[in-house]
Amino acid sequence: MNSLDSKPLVEIVIPVYNEEAALEKSVKQLYQFLKQNFPYRWQITIADNASKDRTWEIARQLNLALPEVKVLHLDQKGRGRALRQAWGNSEAEVVAYMDVDLSTGLDALLPLVIPLVEGQNSIAIGSRLAREAQVTRQWKRELISRCYNIMIKAVFLNHFSDAQCGFKAITTKTARQLLPMIENNEWFFDTEMLLLAEHNGMKIHEVAVTWVEDLDSRVHITKTVKEDLKGLWRMRKTFWSGKGQLAATSYAKETNPKITSSVNRAA
Ligand SMILES: Nc1nc2c(ncn2[C@@H]2O[C@H](COP(=O)(O)OP(=O)(O)O)[C@@H](O)[C@H]2O)c(=O)[nH]1
Ligand SMILES: [Mg+2]
Numbered sequence: 001m002n003s004l005d006s007k008p009l010v011e012i013v014i015p016v017y018n019e020e021a022a023l024e025k026s027v028k029q030l031y032q033f034l035k036q037n038f039p040y041r042w043q044i045t046i047a048d049n050a051s052k053d054r055t056w057e058i059a060r061q062l063n064l065a066l067p068e069v070k071v072l073h074l075d076q077k078g079r080g081r082a083l084r085q086a087w088g089n090s091e092a093e094v095v096a097y098m099d100v101d102l103s104t105g106l107d108a109l110l111p112l113v114i115p116l117v118e119g120q121n122s123i124a125i126g127s128r129l130a131r132e133a134q135v136t137r138q139w140k141r142e143l144i145s146r147c148y149n150i151m152i153k154a155v156f157l158n159h160f161s162d163a164q165c166g167f168k169a170i171t172t173k174t175a176r177q178l179l180p181m182i183e184n185n186e187w188f189f190d191t192e193m194l195l196l197a198e199h200n201g202m203k204i205h206e207v208a209v210t211w212v213e214d215l216d217s218r219v220h221i222t223k224t225v226k227e228d229l230k231g232l233w234r235m236r237k238t239f240w241s242g243k244g245q246l247a248a249t250s251y252a253k254e255t256n257p258k259i260t261s262s263v264n265r266a267a
Contacts, residue, residue, distance in 0.1 A: 007040050008092075010038075010040050010092055010093070010094045010096065010113055010117070011042070011044075011045055011092035011094070011095045012042065012043070012045070012095075013045045013095065014099075015047045015049070015083060015099070017048070017049055017051055017079070022100050022216070023046070023058050023059065023062070024061075027066075027100075028066075031044065034068075043068050043092065044066075044068055044069045045090075046062065046069065047071075048072070048074070049074045050074065059073075076185075078186040079186060080185040080189025080190070081185035081189075087179065090172050090175075093171065095171075096113060096169035098167050099167070103212055104165065105209060105210035107210070111207045112125075112169050113169050116170070122170065122197075123202055125207070126165040126206075126207050126211075127207065128209060130208035133208040133210070133211065134211070135211045138215075148225075148228060149161060149164075155232060156235075158194070158198050159203075159204065160198065161206060162206075163191040165209065174202070178246075183234070187219070187224050191228065195244075200245065200246045
């Protein structure tokens with residue numbers, strides 16, 4: 001084994017839905033960044049759910065052109081579903097995800113993963129609501145985000161500050177414990193994962209990020225707010241009824257039977 005093989009592997013998932021415009025540029029930008037700045041072994045996985053545009057085709061081209069880019073395709077929509085599948089089957093020590101628009105500055109990536117690779121934390125998030133964060137976004141999204149996170153705090157007395165930033169990492173070992181407990185497969189997936197983590201005594205590492213909003217959004221605000229409120233109520237009931245504790249059961253790889261294709265370079 002040479003020295004490179006002995007380094008930990010970090011897998012960065014980019015979930016995408018109808019992202020033909022942004023995908024190639026963002027993946028190439030991330031690829032260059034990792035090549036130049038990243039001290040660990042790394043892999044990028046593009047996780048597409050049911051895109052109706054050329055996203056999948058572009059993803060396949062990137063897979064053929066760039067050795068460290070894998071692609072994953074699922075039939076059903078849902079960002080949480082994509083993360084569940086990619087993370088649950090990962091061979092990396094640490095898995096992460098970031099939104100394709102690269103709204104979060106890549107400078108935050110190493111501070112996000114180092115504590116996980118070094119075994120100090122098992123879960124880490126980017127935060128736009130931390131004091132040192134630098135955020136440019138519409139007042140409407142800022143307001144919704146602040147109200148949502150205040151509401152979570154009021155109900156759960158949690159410590160994490162930003163449930164929804166599209167920039168998170170988790171050790172694969174912890175992901176395999178938490179994923180089977182997470183019910184949501186869409187936008188509430190992130191909040192549910194963080195609530196379950198804290199409920200089970202995990203300390204969530206936070207990195208203040210630089211965030212520049214990309215106005216091209218896949219989020220339907222009213223629908224997502226309803227999903228989030230329903231999710232919070234469900235989690236509150238789960239914890240009240242004494243559920244939500246990590247069981248010492250092993251994690252089954254078949255977390256999502258809907259997967260239709262998983263391609264890597266060797267395939
Ligand atoms: N795999 C997958 N990714 C999705 C889905 N919906 C949104 N995304 C991705 O999630 C990320 C964040 O979406 P975006 O619209 O930028 O959210 P916003 O920044 O909160 O408005 C982007 O990379 C999207 O392509 C989905 O159904 N499946
Ligand atoms: Mg965005």
